[in-house]
Amino acid sequence: MAGQLQLFVALVLFAICVSEIDSSAETMKNISSGFIKVLDECKQELNLGEHILNDFYHFWKEDYSLLNRETGxxxxxxxxxxxxxxxxxxxxxxxxxxxxxxHGAEEEVASKMITLVHECEKQHTGVEDECLRKLEVAKCFRSGIHQLNWAPNMDVIVTEVLTEM
Incomplete structure (x- = not known):
């Protein structure tokens, strides 16, 4: 009986942890959707090519190299x-x-995100080119979000943004 109780408690704790991760990933999806909605305006203003869409489409993929200054x-x-x-x-x-x-973040999640961006900004203060610095900060932020298991599925984000247009 005690073994079953321990197993039950372990499963409940696991479910809570998975729920928190899922909810944080969902929050990141909502934040990313809100952020990407202004991409088209910036694309036109800065006269950016179509390749910029590819960078944002693959942004949350850890193995995708973000090297394009224009993305920054x-x-x-x-x-x-x-x-x-x-x-x-x-x-x-x-x-x-x-x-x-x-966009749905709880105060603790929002604070963690801000702290992460701030730490990334501090790491890259030596990069003089503003666009390259923001690109490095974005890559650092992406890595941090992956470490927290909060990365959203970009396919879902793009689909949602396109249906709203």
Whole structure:
């Protein structure tokens, strides 16, 4: 009987952990969808080629190499349109937290994301080119999200964004 109780408790704890991971991945999907909605505007404003769509489509795939400087420029443009950057070009913590929570993040998840971006920004302060720096920050953020098992499925995000257009 005690063995069955321990097994039951272990299964409940496992289910809770999986639920938290699933909910964080769902939150990241919602945040990514909200973020990518302004991509087309930035693509036109910056006169970016179609290759930029490929970078965003594959963004959450760990084995996909993000090397295109223009992707960093697009991230800056999108972040500005969503009012996520402070005057120095770094993540505006208050606005970013509000954006994340507006897209379904619990306060703890939003705070972890902001901390992760801030740590990534600190790691890449030496990169002088603003677009390349944002690209490096984005790659660092992507790795951190994967370590947390929060990475969303980009196929689902693209499908949802396209149906809303």
């Amino acid at each position: 420029c697009a991230i800056i443009c999108m972040s500005k349109k969503l009012d996520l950057l402070d005057p120095d070009g770094n993540l505006h913590h208050g606005n970013a937290k509000e954006f994340a929570m507006k």
